[in-house]
Amino acid sequence: MKYHIWTEGCQMNVADSQRVGSALEHLGYSHTEQIESADVIVMNTCVVRQSAEDKAYGRLSSLKPLKQKNPGLVINLMGCLVGVRGHEKLKATFPYVDVFSPPSDPGPLVSHLTQGEIRSNEDAETTRRFLAMDEELILPVAERDKLVSAHVPIVYGCSHACTYCIIPYKRGVERSRPVGDIVNEVRSLAAQGVMEVTLLGQIVDRYGKDIPDGPNLAELLKLVSEVDGIQRVRFLTSHPNYFGDELIEAIANLPKVMPHIELPIQAGDDTVLQNMRRGYSQQDYRDIVAKIRERIPDCSIATDIIVGFPGETEEQFLQTYKVLEDLKLDVAHLARYSMREGTVATRRMQDDVGDEEKMRRFRLLEDLQENIVADINARYLGQTVQVLFEEKVKGRWRGRTPTNKLVFVESNENLQGRLVAVQITWTGPWSMQANLLTQVTPIVL
Ligand code: SAH
Numbered sequence: 001m002k003y004h005i006w007t008e009g010c011q012m013n014v015a016d017s018q019r020v021g022s023a024l025e026h027l028g029y030s031h032t033e034q035i036e037s038a039d040v041i042v043m044n045t046c047v048v049r050q051s052a053e054d055k056a057y058g059r060l061s062s063l064k065p066l067k068q069k070n071p072g073l074v075i076n077l078m079g080c081l082v083g084v085r086g087h088e089k090l091k092a093t094f095p096y097v098d099v100f101s102p103p104s105d106p107g108p109l110v111s112h113l114t115q116g117e118i119r120s121n122e123d124a125e126t127t128r129r130f131l132a133m134d135e136e137l138i139l140p141v142a143e144r145d146k147l148v149s150a151h152v153p154i155v156y157g158c159s160h161a162c163t164y165c166i167i168p169y170k171r172g173v174e175r176s177r178p179v180g181d182i183v184n185e186v187r188s189l190a191a192q193g194v195m196e197v198t199l200l201g202q203i204v205d206r207y208g209k210d211i212p213d214g215p216n217l218a219e220l221l222k223l224v225s226e227v228d229g230i231q232r233v234r235f236l237t238s239h240p241n242y243f244g245d246e247l248i249e250a251i252a253n254l255p256k257v258m259p260h261i262e263l264p265i266q267a268g269d270d271t272v273l274q275n276m277r278r279g280y281s282q283q284d285y286r287d288i289v290a291k292i293r294e295r296i297p298d299c300s301i302a303t304d305i306i307v308g309f310p311g312e313t314e315e316q317f318l319q320t321y322k323v324l325e326d327l328k329l330d331v332a333h334l335a336r337y338s339m340r341e342g343t344v345a346t347r348r349m350q351d352d353v354g355d356e357e358k359m360r361r362f363r364l365l366e367d368l369q370e371n372i373v374a375d376i377n378a379r380y381l382g383q384t385v386q387v388l389f390e391e392k393v394k395g396r397w398r399g400r401t402p403t404n405k406l407v408f409v410e411s412n413e414n415l416q417g418r419l420v421a422v423q424i425t426w427t428g429p430w431s432m433q434a435n436l437l438t439q440v441t442p443i444v445l
Contacts (some may be wrong), residue, residue: 013103044057045077153201206215302333329372386402
């Protein structure tokens with residue numbers, strides 16, 4: 001009995017797919033890369049933009065002939081295409097899909113495969129308890145003792161209604177996981193060889209706000225970094241409104257918490273920010289960046305930007321350009337505004353920036369950012385940095401610096417899961433190359 005999982009979208013989906021794989025292996029299935037030979041196919045989908053949604057529909061259609069050839073095949077559609085608010089329409093359009101699962105919930109699939117052994121059909125908690133997943137997460141076999149860096153969801157859903165964003169509708173209200181579950185999961189990951197964890201939430205710095213007397217993100221970071229075997233802790237995505245001093249202090253003071261922050265600005269013009277209902281001004285954002293840099297001088301900062309939001313004028317766009325030009329951030333994830341059904345922006349605003357204009361603005365920011373990051377990375381040339389190596393790709397070992405820069409090293413030694421000092425010999429905007437400095441011995445912290 002074999003399973004195959006296709007994953008599209010954010011890191012949360014990657015983590016969710018890992019859970020599904022783990023659940024399936026618990027039930028006796030084994031993983032296959034070959035979709036044709038699978039008995040169970042999971043499509044874990046994303047709908048944050050139209051392009052992602054189109055991809056999911058394309059993939060889904062390509063499964064129809066497989067199902068016709070093999071009626072016993074179980075097809076599980078999961079993730080944001082399904083969402084938390086019912087899936088009657090999808091069911092009618094794709095009658096060959098057997099199981100529909102909301103994001104982060106292996107429940108319906110497990111229930112289907114165990115034919116009612118687990119009663120409640122859409123109850124993630126029951127499933128997790130059945131599979132003992134709150135106690136520990138047994139990684140799928142393919143990743144056990146090989147996975148160096150794992151993603152750990154700490155906040156499910158999102159309750160912050162940015163006008164353009166479909167995620168709150170698809171992932172439901174914000175729910176923080178109990179701290180004990182998170183720490184237990186990190187312990188079990190460490191026991192399986194994981195050295196770095198990235199804590200995940202749509203607005204990760206809101207962690208714990210829905211749990212009375214529970215810890216906040218700063219306190220959680222401390223608890224997680226105390227887990228034996230864990231060498232590095234990261235977290236994403238942060239929202240400027242909740243990025244407070246206590247969190248900055250935690251990053252500055254906890255040596256295992258890496259100096260890298262994902263802090264989306266989305267736009268650099270105050271009117272656009274208001275129309276997006278982000279809740280801060282461009283100056284607020286600049287102030288936070290200044291504060292981070294003052295306290296954590298070597299910190300890298302990534303941001304997200306949407307170009308062509310409804311009503312965005314050339315002048316407003318140029319404000320965004322200027323913020324990026326001034327702040328010189330390490331990464332800018334750029335997106336062209338995409339209308340999402342049901343959102344406030346779609347209901348109340350005109351998608352009035354044309355496709356070509358969106359593309360032009362996208363390219364302008366892309367070029368600007370490429371130059372900025374090339375300059376930032378050039379400063380690493382000749383420097384010695386600690387790199388945690390994850391895997392060998394096309395003959396070269398791939399790892400990351402504390403600031404999340406990609407580093408490649410040619411070496412015949414096995415560097416997987418090694419945290420070693422390297423000297424940077426070449427830098428470009430997207431990656432760096434390095435030489436090993438010394439003989440490789442694992443660094444014990
Ligand atoms: N929760 C995070 C972002 C998660 S979605 C936050 O608060 O910022 C990932 C990114 O997709 C967003 O940061 C945004 O830049 C982009 N995005 C979301 N909705 C979009 C839309 N309708 N069109 C284009 N990009 C969008």
